[in-house]
Amino acid sequence: MNTFAAMPPKNYEVLPKTDESGTPIGELLEISMGPHHPSTHGVFRMDVVLDGETVVKLKPVFGYLHRNHEKIGENISYLASMPYTDRLDYFCSMTNNWAYALTIEKLAGLAVPERAEYIRVIMAELTRLQNHTCLIGFFVQDMGALGTPMMYAFREREKILDLFESVSGARMMCNYMRFGGVRVDVNDEWLAQTKVLVDGYGKFLDEFEAFLTANEILLARTQFVGVLPKDLAISASITGPMLRAAGVNYDLRKVDKYGIYSRFDFKVPVGEHGDIYDRYMIRVLEMRESIKILQQALRDIPAGPVMDAKAKLRGFRPKAGEVYGRVEGPKGELGFYVISDGSPNPYRYRVRPPSFINLTILEDMCLGHKISDTAVILGSVDIVLGEVDR
Amino acid sequence: METLEQIKARVEQTLPPVKLDILPNECPAGERSLLVAASAGFAVAKFLRDDAQLRLDYCSNVTGIDWPDKELTEKTKVKQVMDGVEKEVEEVKKTLRPGFLEVVYHLYSMELKHGPVVLRLRTENRADKTRLPSLTPLWRGAELQEREVYDLYGVIFDGHPDLRRILMWDGFKDFPMRKDYVAPDDFEYEPTPHDEVLDAAKKHYPVEAKPEVKPEVKA
Numbered sequence: 001m002n003t004f005a006a007m008p009p010k011n012y013e014v015l016p017k018t019d020e021s022g023t024p025i026g027e028l029l030e031i032s033m034g035p036h037h038p039s040t041h042g043v044f045r046m047d048v049v050l051d052g053e054t055v056v057k058l059k060p061v062f063g064y065l066h067r068n069h070e071k072i073g074e075n076i077s078y079l080a081s082m083p084y085t086d087r088l089d090y091f092c093s094m095t096n097n098w099a100y101a102l103t104i105e106k107l108a109g110l111a112v113p114e115r116a117e118y119i120r121v122i123m124a125e126l127t128r129l130q131n132h133t134c135l136i137g138f139f140v141q142d143m144g145a146l147g148t149p150m151m152y153a154f155r156e157r158e159k160i161l162d163l164f165e166s167v168s169g170a171r172m173m174c175n176y177m178r179f180g181g182v183r184v185d186v187n188d189e190w191l192a193q194t195k196v197l198v199d200g201y202g203k204f205l206d207e208f209e210a211f212l213t214a215n216e217i218l219l220a221r222t223q224f225v226g227v228l229p230k231d232l233a234i235s236a237s238i239t240g241p242m243l244r245a246a247g248v249n250y251d252l253r254k255v256d257k258y259g260i261y262s263r264f265d266f267k268v269p270v271g272e273h274g275d276i277y278d279r280y281m282i283r284v285l286e287m288r289e290s291i292k293i294l295q296q297a298l299r300d301i302p303a304g305p306v307m308d309a310k311a312k313l314r315g316f317r318p319k320a321g322e323v324y325g326r327v328e329g330p331k332g333e334l335g336f337y338v339i340s341d342g343s344p345n346p347y348r349y350r351v352r353p354p355s356f357i358n359l360t361i362l363e364d365m366c367l368g369h370k371i372s373d374t375a376v377i378l379g380s381v382d383i384v385l386g387e388v389d390r
Numbered sequence: 391m392e393t394l395e396q397i398k399a400r401v402e403q404t405l406p407p408v409k410l411d412i413l414p415n416e417c418p419a420g421e422r423s424l425l426v427a428a429s430a431g432f433a434v435a436k437f438l439r440d441d442a443q444l445r446l447d448y449c450s451n452v453t454g455i456d457w458p459d460k461e462l463t464e465k466t467k468v469k470q471v472m473d474g475v476e477k478e479v480e481e482v483k484k485t486l487r488p489g490f491l492e493v494v495y496h497l498y499s500m501e502l503k504h505g506p507v508v509l510r511l512r513t514e515n516r517a518d519k520t521r522l523p524s525l526t527p528l529w530r531g532a533e534l535q536e537r538e539v540y541d542l543y544g545v546i547f548d549g550h551p552d553l554r555r556i557l558m559w560d561g562f563k564d565f566p567m568r569k570d571y572v573a574p575d576d577f578e579y580e581p582t583p584h585d586e587v588l589d590a591a592k593k594h595y596p597v598e599a600k601p602e603v604k605p606e607v608k609a
Contacts, residue, residue, distance in 0.1 A: 063557040106419045237531020250500045321417020352451040
């Protein structure tokens with residue numbers, strides 16, 4: 001019996017390379033990078049065509065984690081979608097909750113009590129801190145710094161997840177917000193613990209930056225690699241730190257001023273070159289701004305209820321109409337588009353996933369670079385496959 | 391930003407034969423939208439992007455909606471003379487609204503920081519005339535999202551650079567986000583199906599009727 005027959009098909013292809021007149025001058029190699037490649041951050045595949053080590057073509061392949069989140073959302077009640085939003089971008093369940101709650105509040109005309117607004121800001125900014133910290137850890141790992149920087153990042157993330165756990169009962173799948181407020185109130189002890197963490201976070205960032213920001217290897221691997229021009233970034237609907245690294249000042253916390261963001265004093269860092277180094281730097285600076293917001297929110301948080309008295313959890317049927325709501329998630333603009341026909345389930349439930357749309361220009365950023373750079377470029381986009389494939 | 395009426399008036403003035411409709415939104419906080427005929431979709435979108443006052447350079451969200459055939463009932467009160475007495479009678483009028491697929495674009499401006507303008511395009515029906523112009527040449531950000539609408543709803547975008555399935559696999563035949571899509575109930579393999587699963591499996595794979603084996607009876 002031929003034992004080779006049982007082997008899986010090879011995941012590479014040799015293609016002819018021709019010059020302009022069509023005469024063969026060499027060979028191109030088409031390889032399938034992923035879906036189980038460690039640097040793809042999940043199950044994501046890139047079909048890469050290589051000339052030597054240089055990328056000449058790259059097509060992303062999606063769908064390995066597709067479960068039709070939107071169809072599920074149309075078949076269950078409004079509230080039942082709330083825990084499902086945790087599973088979109090499982091690093092940032094709090095901001096996912098907020099985006100969905102904000103959309104439905106807009107649809108049903110619910111107000112949010114003052115204290116709940118402050119709690120939401122605190123949760124969202126803590127989420128931003130842990131997401132950006134981890135992302136830097138991951139993408140430094142993609143460059144070959146195995147283990148240690150990621151463990152430094154995860155040490156800090158654990159502290160934030162402990163805070164989430166003590167208030168919502170879950171570390172990652174928080175399911176914390178509700179239409180018209182938040183599920184449970186936080187106590188003074190929790191706020192004091194958060195204040196200790198926030199005050200100490202700047203020191204951790206200093207330490208982290210001392211190792212990375214001027215690191216020779218990091219500079220060599222990131223500067224002028226994966227450059228995203230400003231015009232292309234706008235046209236391709238790139239949002240979040242990627243967009244701001246390309247030099248566009250567009251932060252929904254400033255543009256839409258949703259929630260109570262107009263009350264806080266913070267800046268929007270904007271990059272210049274649009275390369276990976278700018279993206280790294282923007283995230284570090286954004287974390288420092290988040291610390292400022294957190295300090296102000298923890299100082300000003302008032303006492304009071306955390307749920308709108310008019311809000312109804314059971315038998316919730318918003319009037320007919322459609323609405324699009326969006327927030328500035330750590331990865332970019334996270335939007336929800338909901339159409340209600342007056343029944344308990346939404347007629348249409350759509351998620352605008354930032355990390356999926358940010359992958360539009362992956363090929364443009366990788367062309368002309370070496371195959372080893374694609375891992376770093378992909379790492380700097382900051383994707384979570386739960387959100388990309390939905 | 392200008393009101394939707396002003397935008398409509400200016401579009402109709404600049405691109406003469408084009409007529410736009412403003413669709414109401416029953417939700418007070420939500421935005422009303424502009425309905426454009428498919429043939430004029432590209433020209434209107436280009437105007438919205440390039441116009442100096444609007445500069446809608448950022449296409450945030452692209453999505454599809456399925457509207458199947460629907461029987462609309464309209465109740466009108468009609469005065470009728472019955473037995474010499476004038477009475478008000480409710481008359482129910484039923485009309486069939488043919489189904490269509492709709493693609494919605496949420497447009498913002500990053501330069502002027504305003505928005506959104508909601509643009510809607512509709513296909514003629516849900517079966518064979520599901521072609522719409524692609525807006526990917528105007529906004530690169532629509533590329534993956536239009537592919538997704540094609541994949542899940544079956545809208546074919548003319549002028550899209552790379553229209554392939556994106557979330558479902560190549561070779562998948564149906565469009566799962568349509569309202570009349572029925573998920574196959576045998577997608578989970580069970581080695582020994584029983585109860586409802588067995589009934590469902592029988593529907594898909596008719597079990598051959600086997601002759602009953604009778605035990606031999608010794609004489």
